[in-house]
Amino acid sequence: xxxxxxxxxxxxxxxxxxxxxxxxALALVAAGAKVLVLEARDRVGxxxxxxxxxxxxxxxxGGQWVGPSQDRVLALARRLGxxxxxxxxxxxNVLVLKGRRVAYHRPVPLMNPLGLxxxxxxxxxxxxxxxxxxxxxxxxxxxxxxxxSQTLASWSRRNVFTHMGRTTVELFAQSVLACExxxxxxxHFLFYIxxxxxxxxxxxVAGGAQQDRFVGGSQELCxxxxxxxxxxxxxxxxxxxxxxxxxxxxxxxxxDSVITAKRVIVAVPPMMAGRIGYDPPLPGLRDQLTQKAxxxxxxxxxxxxxxxxxxxxxxxxxxxxxxxxxxxxFDNCPPDGSPGVLLGFVEGANARRxxxxxxxxxxxxxxxxxxxxxxxKAAHPVDYIxxxxxxxxxxxxxxxxxxxxxxxxxxGPALRPPVGRIHWAGTExxxxxxxxxxxxxxxxxxxxxxxxxxxxxxxPDLVLD
Amino acid sequence: xxxxxxxxxxxxxxxxxxxxxxxxALALVAAGAKVLVLEARDRVGxxxxxxxxxxxxxxxxGGQWVGPSQDRVLALARRLGxxxxxxxxxxxNVLVLKGRRVAYHRPVPLMNPLGLxxxxxxxxxxxxxxxxxxxxxxxxxxxxxxxxSQTLASWSRRNVFTHMGRTTVELFAQSVLACExxxxxxxHFLFYIxxxxxxxxxxxVAGGAQQDRFVGGSQELCxxxxxxxxxxxxxxxxxxxxxxxxxxxxxxxxxDSVITAKRVIVAVPPMMAGRIGYDPPLPGLRDQLTQKAxxxxxxxxxxxxxxxxxxxxxxxxxxxxxxxxxxxxFDNCPPDGSPGVLLGFVEGANARRxxxxxxxxxxxxxxxxxxxxxxxKAAHPVDYIxxxxxxxxxxxxxxxxxxxxxxxxxxGPALRPPVGRIHWAGTExxxxxxxxxxxxxxxxxxxxxxxxxxxxxxxPDLVLD
Numbered sequence: 001x002x003x004x005x006x007x008x009x010x011x012x013x014x015x016x017x018x019x020x021x022x023x024x025a026l027a028l029v030a031a032g033a034k035v036l037v038l039e040a041r042d043r044v045g046x047x048x049x050x051x052x053x054x055x056x057x058x059x060x061x062g063g064q065w066v067g068p069s070q071d072r073v074l075a076l077a078r079r080l081g082x083x084x085x086x087x088x089x090x091x092x093n094v095l096v097l098k099g100r101r102v103a104y105h106r107p108v109p110l111m112n113p114l115g116l117x118x119x120x121x122x123x124x125x126x127x128x129x130x131x132x133x134x135x136x137x138x139x140x141x142x143x144x145x146x147x148x149s150q151t152l153a154s155w156s157r158r159n160v161f162t163h164m165g166r167t168t169v170e171l172f173a174q175s176v177l178a179c180e181x182x183x184x185x186x187x188h189f190l191f192y193i194x195x196x197x198x199x200x201x202x203x204x205v206a207g208g209a210q211q212d213r214f215v216g217g218s219q220e221l222c223x224x225x226x227x228x229x230x231x232x233x234x235x236x237x238x239x240x241x242x243x244x245x246x247x248x249x250x251x252x253x254x255x256d257s258v259i260t261a262k263r264v265i266v267a268v269p270p271m272m273a274g275r276i277g278y279d280p281p282l283p284g285l286r287d288q289l290t291q292k293a294x295x296x297x298x299x300x301x302x303x304x305x306x307x308x309x310x311x312x313x314x315x316x317x318x319x320x321x322x323x324x325x326x327x328x329x330f331d332n333c334p335p336d337g338s339p340g341v342l343l344g345f346v347e348g349a350n351a352r353r354x355x356x357x358x359x360x361x362x363x364x365x366x367x368x369x370x371x372x373x374x375x376x377k378a379a380h381p382v383d384y385i386x387x388x389x390x391x392x393x394x395x396x397x398x399x400x401x402x403x404x405x406x407x408x409x410x411x412g413p414a415l416r417p418p419v420g421r422i423h424w425a426g427t428e429x430x431x432x433x434x435x436x437x438x439x440x441x442x443x444x445x446x447x448x449x450x451x452x453x454x455x456x457x458x459x460p461d462l463v464l465d
Numbered sequence: 466x467x468x469x470x471x472x473x474x475x476x477x478x479x480x481x482x483x484x485x486x487x488x489x490a491l492a493l494v495a496a497g498a499k500v501l502v503l504e505a506r507d508r509v510g511x512x513x514x515x516x517x518x519x520x521x522x523x524x525x526x527g528g529q530w531v532g533p534s535q536d537r538v539l540a541l542a543r544r545l546g547x548x549x550x551x552x553x554x555x556x557x558n559v560l561v562l563k564g565r566r567v568a569y570h571r572p573v574p575l576m577n578p579l580g581l582x583x584x585x586x587x588x589x590x591x592x593x594x595x596x597x598x599x600x601x602x603x604x605x606x607x608x609x610x611x612x613x614s615q616t617l618a619s620w621s622r623r624n625v626f627t628h629m630g631r632t633t634v635e636l637f638a639q640s641v642l643a644c645e646x647x648x649x650x651x652x653h654f655l656f657y658i659x660x661x662x663x664x665x666x667x668x669x670v671a672g673g674a675q676q677d678r679f680v681g682g683s684q685e686l687c688x689x690x691x692x693x694x695x696x697x698x699x700x701x702x703x704x705x706x707x708x709x710x711x712x713x714x715x716x717x718x719x720x721d722s723v724i725t726a727k728r729v730i731v732a733v734p735p736m737m738a739g740r741i742g743y744d745p746p747l748p749g750l751r752d753q754l755t756q757k758a759x760x761x762x763x764x765x766x767x768x769x770x771x772x773x774x775x776x777x778x779x780x781x782x783x784x785x786x787x788x789x790x791x792x793x794x795f796d797n798c799p800p801d802g803s804p805g806v807l808l809g810f811v812e813g814a815n816a817r818r819x820x821x822x823x824x825x826x827x828x829x830x831x832x833x834x835x836x837x838x839x840x841x842k843a844a845h846p847v848d849y850i851x852x853x854x855x856x857x858x859x860x861x862x863x864x865x866x867x868x869x870x871x872x873x874x875x876x877g878p879a880l881r882p883p884v885g886r887i888h889w890a891g892t893e894x895x896x897x898x899x900x901x902x903x904x905x906x907x908x909x910x911x912x913x914x915x916x917x918x919x920x921x922x923x924x925p926d927l928v929l930d
Contacts, residue, residue: 151619285817288861294753405618
């Protein structure tokens with residue numbers, strides 16, 4: 001606070017240098033606006049984050065996958081020259097239930113017909129229910145009040161009857177929302193399915209949200225976008241703590257600068273947006289929405305091996321189960337398959353429990369799971385990387401926000417509408433692929449369009465400086 | 466931020482000048498500590514707030530009642546010389562259900578025996594279930610996982626069968642938590658009942674939490690405490706935006722001062738505590754708890770009349786019902802009964818809806834209810850005061866926080882334990898009378914004791930300056 005304060009001007013200030021904020025910045029710069037992106041961290045990327053292995057190859061320790069219907073993030077990648085490569089998806093998957101391990105050919109394991117029937121029925125029911133939910137206004141769904149009065153756990157208790165069925169529902173909540181079925185409203189869960197365009201889109205590798213990865217890691221999108229925008233437009237280590245807003249302008253403050261602008265786009269999760277100070281204060285409904293949008297809990301664990309030994313065993317590296325802390329894994333090798341990288345997700349209740357363990361103890365639990373899925377070779381990594389997203393000060397959880405019962409029907413209408421000159425972006429505000437990188441890009445495009453529609457920016461060819 | 470920064474020292478900094486913070490300050494000053502209370506507003510009192518009527522008599526527009534088992538706030542009142550007076554509780558109560566209005570003698574209206582039976586059974590069941598919940602660790606209750614997997618609405622749908630029964634559950638959630646039954650975990654609801662010492666303690670006037678009021682208004686407690694502490698100890702208009710904490714001290718910053726201290730007590734609701742910046746950042750579990758503790762929504766509405774006309778009609782001023790926005794009222798006259806003041810609560814969904822109306826329209830809805838309960842005379846007030854607590858920047862909702870499903874069992878253990886030299890107070894951290902003024906006082910006493918146990922303060926008679 002003792003640092004000298006710089007007073008500056010811009011057309012639009014964007015809070016947050018993740019995919020949403022940078023996409024909005026690219027769009028507004030193209031429209032002729034003078035833009036300043038303020039990023040709290042000393043890096044861009046938000047929930048995308050690359051990690052360089054010894055030797056320089058990159059693995060992703062944040063959001064990483066992209067699927068065929070995620071066309072806005074794919075368009076951004078094309079524009080920025082970032083290619084995709086397929087997620088390794090050859091060989092059998094592993095399922096461990098009640099101590100029994102099967103390696104099976106997709107789509108489903110040939111075990112427990114009653115359990116499979118139960119899962120199939122539940123999915124069909126969820127699919128049918130999700131079609132009721134209009135993604136731009138979930139509170140208008142037929143039966144919205146009732147769907148938003150119960151948790152997914154309550155629904156599951158009445159509609160799913162086998163251990164396999166309930167485990168599937170749990171795995172589903174954990175793997176897409178990083179929370180437990182008892183933390184999420186049934187209406188939110190259905191919205192989420194619908195927002196992704198259906199059940200299979202969320203869960204599948206081939207044809208689904210896990211189909212491809214970005215060459216060089218997903219953060220490459222943000223790094224290139226920031227590069228294109230330049231250091232004069234993207235300012236790091238600049239946490240915004242206060243936004244004064246009036247009828248003709250906004251004044252955005254960080255600990256060492258004060259920027260006056262026509263409008264501001266807040267491109268961070270709703271909960272983080274609630275931690276900024278606003279003057280005048282925001283309406284109660286908008287503030288209380290930010291109190292009701294908690295982030296999921298996830299620790300991403302990467303075990304590095306000399307080679308992907310599971311491939312030799314005819315396995316895809318994809319495993320799931322009810323055993324231990326790691327309930328889902330993927331093959332996460334670089335495109336050329338070397339070194340071998342096994343990715344394990346610790347989500348929801350497990351993430352909260354493991355976060356409190358000593359690192360050695362946590363690692364022990366993680367590798368116990370890897371061994372159970374892939375055998376004793378999994379016990380001998382050459383490297384191990386883990387990242388607890390609940391500990392990240394400027395995100396405070398991943399993959400995104402989940403809404404508890406009562407939130408959509410009571411507070412949903414405050415999610416997207418601007419408050420005066422303050423506009424909201426971030427994947428949580430997207431109607432399509434909410435919670436995904438694609439949703440972030442869509443939200444940035446939408447917020448930029450809102451701003452551009454309201455302000456007459458100078459076309460870029462008229463800018464003289 | 467441009468103002469000169471003062472560097473100061475204290476033994477203990479207390480964030481928040483409500484009942485919790487001021488109680489902690491009194492206790493620590495008595496223990497010989499040099500204390501500085503930093504209050505964001507330009508007044509003390511937090512969720513207590515007096516309003517002076519023309520002529521100087523005071524009514525409460527924040528928390529106001531006190532009951533016989535709330536012995537810590539009563540002890541504080543005695544110490545500060547604040548007397549109590551009984552809530553007016555003479556005459557018949559009014560109940561409006563499905564358009565039918567009855568004025569009845571307490572305890573219960575002689576109508577709808579099936580409904581009454583249903584209510585009685587539900588209450589007995591809630592009472593029995595609440596006895597399972599250990600208030601210091603609700604996650605250890607028998608069946609905690611299951612109770613915390615459902616909303617009160619889900620429970621009610623399976624256990625309450627009549628309109629009267631469900632309306633009672635709704636009224637109950639609205640009147641004690643200011644939210645709807647679908648927003649709160651069944652486990653939290655049971656904890657709340659237990660924390661108050663039982664059902665009747667929460668709902669009753671005579672013998673319960675609404676039995677008495679403070680002469681001069683409840684804020685008088687805070688005003689006198691601040692007076693006793695003095696302006697050198699209680700600093701107004703000082704929002705804390707950052708707490709740097711280490712192994713030997715804390716450094717607490719407001720926009721224009723920096724205070725170094727041995728320890729800090731953060732005496733604000735968990736959600737507000739989450740909006741402060743911490744360096745190093747807090748553990749993920751603690752941060753995510755603050756994401757999962759939303760505040761209730763309430764607009765307090767006071768209609769002032771020349772005289773309390775309802776008393777002439779043999780009515781107590783207490784009404785409840787399923788009609789319109791005001792679902793509960795009380796006689797809120799000053800002790801001498803003049804002027805007449807009728808207090809109406811707009812809570813939960815109604816508060817969110819009414820907050821978005823134009824003031825005239827909101828007022829129209831409120832008085833429609835007053836008329837329905839008390840007849841046409843209610844339509845002619847001499848004054849009208851309303852206060853929307855969701856709009857209060859430094860509280861952002863009342864009466865307190867409610868926990869959605871999954872919160873107690875997953876995040877409960879992070880509620881009270883200090884993080885290094887940071888201690889947590891506020892009524893939400895109290896095991897007894899959580900959410901009430903008494904809980905706030907208890908939490909302040911507990912946090913002060915934590916700090917005093919760990920630091921050797923100079924006894925006051927040895928202080929020389």
